[in-house]
């Protein structure tokens with residue numbers, strides 16, 4: 032059983048397992064920009080409300096690889112600890128700068144970077160550095176962080192902008208967490224489809240993306256009110 036929330040025209044969020052939801056969707060995605068479970072059985076210890084909680088399907092990269100397989104144009108966060116996505120054409124580094132990070136405290140360097148694998152031929156634009164800097168991460172829950180792996184909106188937006196399709200292209204995030212890719216997509220005037228398996232994070236994503244939708248300049252008319260449906264998947 033999955034739940035569908037229509038935030039506005041072309042902006043649809045699903046609560047459920049993306050392996051079950053995606054085969055039912057009528058709209059193909061132009062690009063996938065996602066931050067899947069890294070496959071490292073990560074357990075958060077930030078002293079936040081999610082302390083000790085494990086991300087679902089994080090024991091290996093099999094779910095990531097199964098879900099991403101049908102899509103040609105993909106940007107996916109990852110780690111050096113597990114293999115890249117299949118058919119990766121390149122890899123970017125997100126330099127997290129002075130962001131707060133725990134990791135192995137006996138290792139005398141902070142893990143202040145993450146990888147972003149790129150696949151497909153859609154990516155265009157000015158030839159920028161492959162090390163992405165200056166995208167500030169919200170580190171503390173008390174300052175607005177609502178997911179242990181929350182990414183900066185500006186970072187996701189900078190990736191989406193490298194796929195300059197005309198019209199309102201569809202951005203898909205099958206592992207949307209707190210909805211950061213969705214916030215970036217609607218802020219850029221794109222359509223967005225997101226799926227999240229955890230109800231707590233799904234509710235956060237609905238709130239953040241609805242807020243971003245209201246603020247997006249492209250909506251000259253007021254978007255229709257959010258609609259909730261239950262799907263018999």
Ligand SMILES: C[S@@+](CC[C@H](N)C(=O)[O-])C[C@H]1O[C@@H](n2cnc3c(N)ncnc32)[C@H](O)[C@@H]1O
Pocket residue numbers: 047048049050065066067068069086087088094178180181182205206207208209210211212226227228229232
């Ligand atoms: C690394 S987090 C994404 C965080 C996101 N980038 C953000 O800024 O909040 C990965 C998310 O995938 C979700 N997830 C894991 N398996 C899933 C599945 N089969 N279907 C949908 N969501 C899944 C987890 O609950 C988790 O919230």
